[in-house]
Amino acid sequence: AWRLWTEERALELIDTLVEDSCILPEIFRCIHVGLLCVQHLPEYRPNMSSVVLMLSSESVLPQPKQPGFLIEVHNEAHPSSSNNESCSANEMTDTFLEAR
Numbered sequence: 001a002w003r004l005w006t007e008e009r010a011l012e013l014i015d016t017l018v019e020d021s022c023i024l025p026e027i028f029r030c031i032h033v034g035l036l037c038v039q040h041l042p043e044y045r046p047n048m049s050s051v052v053l054m055l056s057s058e059s060v061l062p063q064p065k066q067p068g069f070l071i072e073v074h075n076e077a078h079p080s081s082s083n084n085e086s087c088s089a090n091e092m093t094d095t096f097l098e099a100r
Helices: 002-007 024-037 048-056
Strands: 071-076 084-087
Touching: 002 024, 024 048
Parallel strands: none
Antiparallel strands: 071 084
16 A cells, blocks of 8 residues: 555545545555555554644644555566565564364
8 A cells, every 4th residue: 555655546445336435634644554554663653642633623633654564675686586676674474274
């Protein structure tokens, strides 16, 4: 969502099935506030009372900074791979269990 937002393609975030029945400025505001809530540094994230005020008013919102779970990595060791890879900033791994 953050990449689409920063590339000014936020309309692609909205499901086409509900696009005609929603109020686009309200949807964009919800996406904007959501992006503010996942910024990398906790001190940049709004608290819940601020979130409620942001969603219920039409005040100008600050631009969201990069989210904490997205880091751009330039892989020069493997030029055949994509230039930008995403990885987790919290170094967590997923484990999938399989039945025998």
